[in-house]
Amino acid sequence: MTREERRRRTEAAILLAAQEQFAEQGFERTTIRSVAGQAGVDPALVMQYFGSKEQLFGASARWTVDHKMLGSATREELPATALADMFEGFEDDVQRREAALALLRNCLTHPSAAGVMRDDVMCEAQAAVAGTIGGDDAELRAGVLGACMIGVTIARYLLEIPALTGATREDLERVLLPALRQVVDPG
Amino acid sequence: MTREERRRRTEAAILLAAQEQFAEQGFERTTIRSVAGQAGVDPALVMQYFGSKEQLFGASARWTVDHKMLGSATREELPATALADMFEGFEDDVQRREAALALLRNCLTHPSAAGVMRDDVMCEAQAAVAGTIGGDDAELRAGVLGACMIGVTIARYLLEIPALTGATREDLERVLLPALRQVVDPG
DNA sequence: TCGTTGAGTCAACACCCGTGGAGTGGAGAG
DNA sequence: CTCTCCACTCCACGGGTGTTGACTCAACGA
Known part of the structure; x- marks a missing residue:
């Protein structure tokens, strides 16, 4: 070597x-x-x-941003894609899981983690989401979508709330998807 | 004196x-x-x-738990009540705001804050919510409701995502309430 | 083979934090 | 007025942390 x-x-x-x-x-x-x-x-x-x-x-956080890959989706596919990305990022790949947890764990207490979370994850990614949502409230709806995903992620993988950790992927999809569809498409 | x-x-x-x-x-x-x-x-x-x-x-965290007052509500009122509680706790009263932020800010990195968050806020409060929701998925639906509320709270008051901080209460209600209703009442 | 480079180690510094124990001064009781 | 008590302060200790500079030694090029 x-x-x-x-x-x-x-x-x-x-x-x-x-x-x-x-x-x-x-x-x-x-x-x-x-x-x-x-x-x-x-x-x-x-x-x-x-x-x-x-x-x-910083290197740890940058690794997370570099390796996040959000699949593109139409407005109808958006909720399911978001949920699938969560499962993939936090359950399937080991290092992506650790890196994502490292960012999420510290985003409330560490300034640069908060900055990455706000600028790279939320704002930048949400701009794209807002584009596919369209309409007047697009930015707000994209923000609410992201916020709900973050909340569920925190509850399931960080706080480990029994009601969330005990649920299968199908359970979560059944309960969460209709609500998220209501966010991206109020019609 | x-x-x-x-x-x-x-x-x-x-x-x-x-x-x-x-x-x-x-x-x-x-x-x-x-x-x-x-x-x-x-x-x-x-x-x-x-x-x-x-x-x-611990005294700071206990203060938060002692002063949280969740209004009781029927299943139909649940989403609106949850949102109203968030506004009241994080915008109206100064000390309750600081206390709630102190708990929320540290719930991902401090063990006892995580414990309070998991046991007192999520599990205990959600048990009551699950009771009014009813049905098979009651616990899961209550958990998802709480998780979404936490996510929106974090995005708006901790991370201060522009799309969320720039929204009025009415904006948030208009976007969020239909989704939350979909969580508590799938029919 | 020999000098050089650079990966990796060692011991220590300077700093700051939580914490403890002795001490002080003014308010209250008699 | 005097004694007592207690809210409050001063000072220092011990430990753990990020960080540094000098050092060691094996791999590499000539």
């Missing part, structure tokens, strides 16, 4: 460990030392690669 | 300062020193009155 390859591999291990701990314990409660420990590396190396704890978190 | 009265007044000032800072900066970023400073008091006094930073936060 070449030196450069080895370096990229440890850098990726550090980032993965950081994402996991940011996702589980939040920004403030994860320490550079514990991330380095989980990655099997000296704390100073984390600093050398990422510059600071803040920039390490 | 009697001595006991003076004591209760400074204790209340400390609690209010704590609620404001917990609400704005989160648990980890607020320090006993800064709370004491805002209350015009020595940091040691905060410890003497509340025991620890953890218990200070």
Whole structure:
């Protein structure tokens, strides 16, 4: 194994460990030392690669934004697509799950996470959604759609409310989809 | 002013300062020193009155739960009542707003805040809601209703998404109420 | 083979935080 | 007026954190 390859591999291990701990314990409660420990590396190396704890978190958040892929959809498909994206992002792929949780967990307490959440996830993605919704209230309806999705995601994957975690995908679709359709298409 | 009265007044000032800072900066970023400073008091006094930073936060969270008053409602009134409670709790009364924000801001990163949110706010309140909804999916529907409300609250008052903050109460009612009715009454 | 480069380590610094214990001064009781 | 009590303060400790600079050693190029 070449030196450069080895370096990229440890850098990726550090980032993965950081994402996991940011996702589980939040920004403030994860320490550079514990991330380095989980990655099997000296704390100073984390600093050398990422510059600071803040920039390490920034890299983690950027990873999430880079790897979010929202499927395009017509107005009728929008609610089902949104729900499918949630399931895919939070249940199917492991690293995407950790990265998304890391962003969501900290978006209420960490300034840059809040910024990413507001600007990249909500505003930017919602602009596209608003375009496919159309009409006067398009931005508001897109915002409400996103807000409801965030609320359900938080309740199911972060707070782990029994009523939500105990539901299957089909349960959620049955209860949630008619409501979301009412949001995107009031007619 | 009697001595006991003076004591209760400074204790209340400390609690209010704590609620404001917990609400704005989160648990980890607020320090006993800064709370004491805002209350015009020595940091040691905060410890003497509340025991620890953890218990200070617990008192703040308990205040929220004690002062939440969910209006009872029939199934038809449920969505409108939920929305009205949100407006009342987050816009009308100053201290209730700060207290509710303090709980909500930290419910993803602070264990005891998450516990209060899950057990007292979601589960307990939702049990009552599920009772008035009735039917097979009652718990799930109550959970989804609560999750959507939390999502909208977070988007509007914590993340401050423009599409949500720019909407009037009537706008929100017009967009959200039909969807919530679809949740509580699928027929 | 030998010097160089760079991945990775080690020990320590400086800072800030929560917390504890001794001390102070003014209000209340007699 | 005097003694007592208690709200309140001062100061310092111990621990944990992010961060740094000097160091080690194996891989690479000539």
